[in-house]
Amino acid sequence: MTLNKGDKLRNMDKRRGSMPFPMNVPNIHRRSMPVDDRDLHATMPQTGQTDDLSNLLRCTSYSPSEQHRGSYASDSSDSVISTGSETESQIYKVVLLGEHGVGKSSLARVFGGVEDAGHDCDEAGNTYDRSMVVDDEDASIVLYDIWEQDNSQWLKDQCMRMGDAYIIVYSVTDKASFEKASELRIQLRRARQSENIPIILVGNKSDLVRSREVSVDEGSACAVVFDCKFIETSASLHHNVQDLFEGIVRQIRLRKDSKEENARRMANCRRRESIGKKAKRFLGRMVARKNKKMAFRQKSKSCHDLTVL
Numbered sequence: 087m088t089l090n091k092g093d094k095l096r097n098m099d100k101r102r103g104s105m106p107f108p109m110n111v112p113n114i115h116r117r118s119m120p121v122d123d124r125d126l127h128a129t130m131p132q133t134g135q136t137d138d139l140s141n142l143l144r145c146t147s148y149s150p151s152e153q154h155r156g157s158y159a160s161d162s163s164d165s166v167i168s169t170g171s172e173t174e175s176q177i178y179k180v181v182l183l184g185e186h187g188v189g190k191s192s193l194a195r196v197f198g199g200v201e202d203a204g205h206d207c208d209e210a211g212n213t214y215d216r217s218m219v220v221d222d223e224d225a226s227i228v229l230y231d232i233w234e235q236d237n238s239q240w241l242k243d244q245c246m247r248m249g250d251a252y253i254i255v256y257s258v259t260d261k262a263s264f265e266k267a268s269e270l271r272i273q274l275r276r277a278r279q280s281e282n283i284p285i286i287l288v289g290n291k292s293d294l295v296r297s298r299e300v301s302v303d304e305g306s307a308c309a310v311v312f313d314c315k316f317i318e319t320s321a322s323l324h325h326n327v328q329d330l331f332e333g334i335v336r337q338i339r340l341r342k343d344s345k346e347e348n349a350r351r352m353a354n355c356r357r358r359e360s361i362g363k364k365a366k367r368f369l370g371r372m373v374a375r376k377n378k379k380m381a382f383r384q385k386s387k388s389c390h391d392l393t394v395l
């Protein structure tokens with residue numbers, strides 16, 4: 087029997103207190119999800135459903151010192167790298183949004199280090215928790231793969247409110263999911279009007295070249311219009327998944343941390359950049375200066391650069 091995420095969430099009640107985390111992954115820690123019940127119950131409608139959902143939405147921040155850090159050795163060259171570092175790191179809540187079947191759970195499983203990302207998994211709405219080093223600094227992400235279009239309005243509202251950052255996924259093989267991604271971007275803008283939250287638009291399934299319905303140019307044009315970042319990934323091939331999650335950390339830091347701190351990071355980042363990349367960036371700037379018509383193209387290029395605002 088196939089369960090939708092709503093059914094799965096209800097089943098989670100039986101496992102209250104423990105985080106739905108892949109059992110078969112060594113060295114990625116499982117823990118009870120952090121919750122500040124005051125916040126949660128203040129916003130929850132008094133229905134039976136919310137009790138089940140409360141497990142899932144334990145989303146308030148908690149002290150970094152509560153963290154257990156694990157290191158994760160992956161076979162994949164493109165899996166997110168964890169650290170055993172003891173220095174304190176920030177914990178960021180990242181929410182996956184997108185139409186059915188676009189690959190949200192597959193991306194989440196790659197992130198979470200579950201080996202078989204291509205395998206259809208019937209686990210309950212999952213929350214993955216990983217530590218990673220980005221630009222020589224620790225960061226922890228709690229990734230919420232709980233979005234479903236059929237969710238209650240309350241759960242949708244929670245999803246829209248709880249994230250420090252959002253990943254809106256569409257499938258490059260499904261035009262309708264691309265259109266849905268634009269709608270979600272608009273909904274998010276409405277829900278978080280005054281906030282400048284980081285959003286990355288992700289065109290997943292880039293490996294399915296023959297069935298592509300959305301071009302890279304369409305994806306980046308949409309990102310420019312909606313003022314967000316853009317990347318294409320393949321969860322199946324683990325392609326660009328690490329860049330995506332490192333990118334989301336950078337985008338959060340660019341907004342949350344001081345200018346000085348970000349300038350220092352950027353300087354370190356540039357120092358490590360290859361000569362080829364430096365030359366390309368320099369030429370890009372020269373050409374853009376000479377030709378104002380290039381402005382749009384320049385902007386659309388910068389939507390691919392997840393290291394800048």
Ligand SMILES: Nc1nc2c(ncn2[C@@H]2O[C@H](COP(=O)(O)OP(=O)(O)OP(=O)(O)O)[C@@H](O)[C@H]2O)c(=O)[nH]1
Pocket residue numbers: 184185186187188189190191192193203204205206233234290291292293294319320321322323
């Ligand atoms: N070829 C290919 N298939 C993928 C990729 N990502 C996901 N899939 C497949 O697409 C199907 C749907 O993937 P899911 O990860 O379940 O998608 P989802 O967005 O979580 O779907 P819902 O749970 O219904 O919201 C599965 O059969 C995956 O194996 C990808 O990058 N390439």
